[in-house]
Amino acid sequence: xxxxxxxxxxxxxxxxxxxxAPVDDLEYRAIQQWDSLAHMxxxxxxxxxxxxxxxxxEMIDMSSFAAAAExxxxxxxxxxxV
Numbered sequence: 001x002x003x004x005x006x007x008x009x010x011x012x013x014x015x016x017x018x019x020x021a022p023v024d025d026l027e028y029r030a031i032q033q034w035d036s037l038a039h040m041x042x043x044x045x046x047x048x049x050x051x052x053x054x055x056x057x058e059m060i061d062m063s064s065f066a067a068a069a070e071x072x073x074x075x076x077x078x079x080x081x082v
Contacts, residue, residue, distance in 0.1 A: 003050075003077050007069060010049050014042040027064040042068075050077055 001009075011023040015033040028034055034042075043059050046052070046068065052075045054062070062068050 003072060004069060006049055007046070007065070007072065010045045011042065011065060011068070014038060014045045023065050025065065028062075050075070052077070
């Protein structure tokens with residue numbers, strides 16, 4: 001499973017979305033499920049899944065799926081372009 005597929009799965013699990021829900025274009029607060037509480041759960045799930053530590057500024061800047069994928073790249077986790 002690619003890193004992007006793993007990230008998609010983390011988004012779906014954390015936001016309680018169906019397994020086939022499209023997430024590549026998701027943005028923070030664009031859907032009801034992605035509120036501030038879900039954002040914290042999403043960050044924690046990403047940290048667990050990818051064994052990284054996301055700092056406060058990174059957490060604040062992570063406002064979309066694309067930004068999350070970029071964040072993984074910054075942490076040395078290779079992802080393909082979204």
